[in-house]
Amino acid sequence: MQSSSTQPPLERGRACARCRRRKMRCDGQRPACGQCERADRAEDCEYQDGNSPTQNQLLEDQVADLERRIAHINAGRDPIVLHDPYHTWNAAQRSAQNDHDPMRALSVLSAQYPQLAPVLRLIDDSVRQFTQHATEFGFFLHIHRFLDKVFLQSNSTHSNSLRILLNVIYLIGAKLSGNPQVKAQERAYLDRALQHLPTALPEDPRGAIYVMQAEVLLANYFFDSDRKLEGVYHTNAAVSIAVASRLHTIRSARRSRSTTDAATYRLPPPVDLLEEGERINGFWTVFVLDRCWAVATGSAPAFTDSESAGTQIDTPWPMELATYQSHPFPNEFRSMRTVQSFISGAESDANVAHQSILAMHAKAAILYEGATRLASRYNPSSQATFLSLDNRIESFKRALPRIDPTRVDILRPALLVHTLSHCASIQLHAPLVQDRVTTNSRTYQAAHAAVRSLREIDGGVLFCVNPFAGILWSSIGRVILQGLSTARQMRAAGATVSQGLPDEGTLQAELARLTAAMGQSAPFSPFMSSQIRPLRPGRPAA
Incomplete structure (x- = not known):
């Protein structure tokens, strides 16, 4: 390679995009010029050839x-x-x-x-x-x-x-x-x-x-x-910023040089450990938002977690913000395949109870979206995959810490994590149950457990909840309504408790508790109001 002092100057407009922005002399070397290599910014070195915009501009x-x-x-x-x-x-x-x-x-x-x-x-x-x-x-x-x-x-x-x-x-x-x-x-x-x-x-x-x-x-x-x-x-806009800023590869154990690496919106290095923690938590917050609402809207998540596409998620699980300062990651700490390791079971659930609420939330969202996706294409040949995910969900639910009603600071997020985990079971088993919900149905058991989480919670605490709680509670409510419909049909046919006949009194009480919880935030949330409407007494199941 010729040195910059002996190499003839480039033709006008041939410098890389980074050198042009910084008004620096560019040597035009490919795939990365000398200026970008010396600044350790080779991944930002882009050339705008012809009239086509760079990946960064796109x-x-x-x-x-x-x-x-x-x-x-x-x-x-x-x-x-x-x-x-x-x-x-x-x-x-x-x-x-x-x-x-x-x-x-x-x-x-x-x-x-x-x-x-x-x-x-x-x-x-x-x-x-x-x-x-x-x-x-x-x-x-x-x-x-x-x-x-x-x-x-x-x-x-x-x-x-x-x-x-x-x-x-x-x-x-x-x-x-x-x-x-x-x-x-x-x-x-x-x-x-x-x-x-x-x-x-x-x-x-x-x-x-x-x-x-x-x-x-x-x-x-x-x-x-x-x-x-x-x-x-706005969810898609948040995802675009997270991917362009490469927040999915914070502390990644790999150094990828795929074409996707050029398509970055380069963030300056974090000023301290807390700012790095904010970026990690920011990524997982966007991830949860994307996964959950993709289910609600019937679309595919924008985060693809694909190694071939360079969008693999290596960012470590989030911690409480204070922990980044009191017990920070070691300087040499690196992570890899964070989501894939969790789904496969390679990562044990033994430490779930000691993780942050946001980490639990992200894991519950992964299971919820995965269960929905698998259920949408369920057939008998996928039984092994079905059982594997079912076991994964149950293992995660068992590892969750109990909801402490005295911890008002984390009560609503903790309730959301438990509810989301139970709804993962509902989503997975819905194709097997369809409209017939007996006491032996896994959807009935999951809905019952989710409503049980509300028993010791003061309703006033639920004045404001995560909007996605409306989707989850609505899903639980539909299972309860299906259970009531099943109970009436089975009772008319002379069925007994031993045959899985649901108790209508219990179901009515659970529906009342559920709608009371939803009713706390409905006056301030048009979305919650729309979700509670089909669950009011006298309305048919959706």
């Missing part, structure tokens, strides 16, 4: 196109001009800097500027509502560090991606608020977030995680609002 255009489609859906709405609240935080920065609660800035500003007090109270209500239910909408960042960054730093340092995410947080807070003045701002926050999403990524490479977080929150917001089309768009 991915960014795909994400931008998804956002434009969402904006088009909302194009018919009248724009709402909203007072920009961000400049007010800088005035309180010095007073709140040493306080552990960044929201203290609100009270300081209210005292200094009484005329701002009404606006600040609205912001305070919105943010506090969100922080209480952030997990249910897929918030994976360290919330206290995020709020410190937003509210205790100068407004001039806020990137567009950070502003977008904060508007989405205000949006969800307004949705959950019981204050009519706060709820009145919901539409405005949504418009502001959607307006700037298409241009957020090119501006701030590190902010890709903020944009992905905003996409996750928006997806759950739209699903909860019974707007599945928009929810799917």
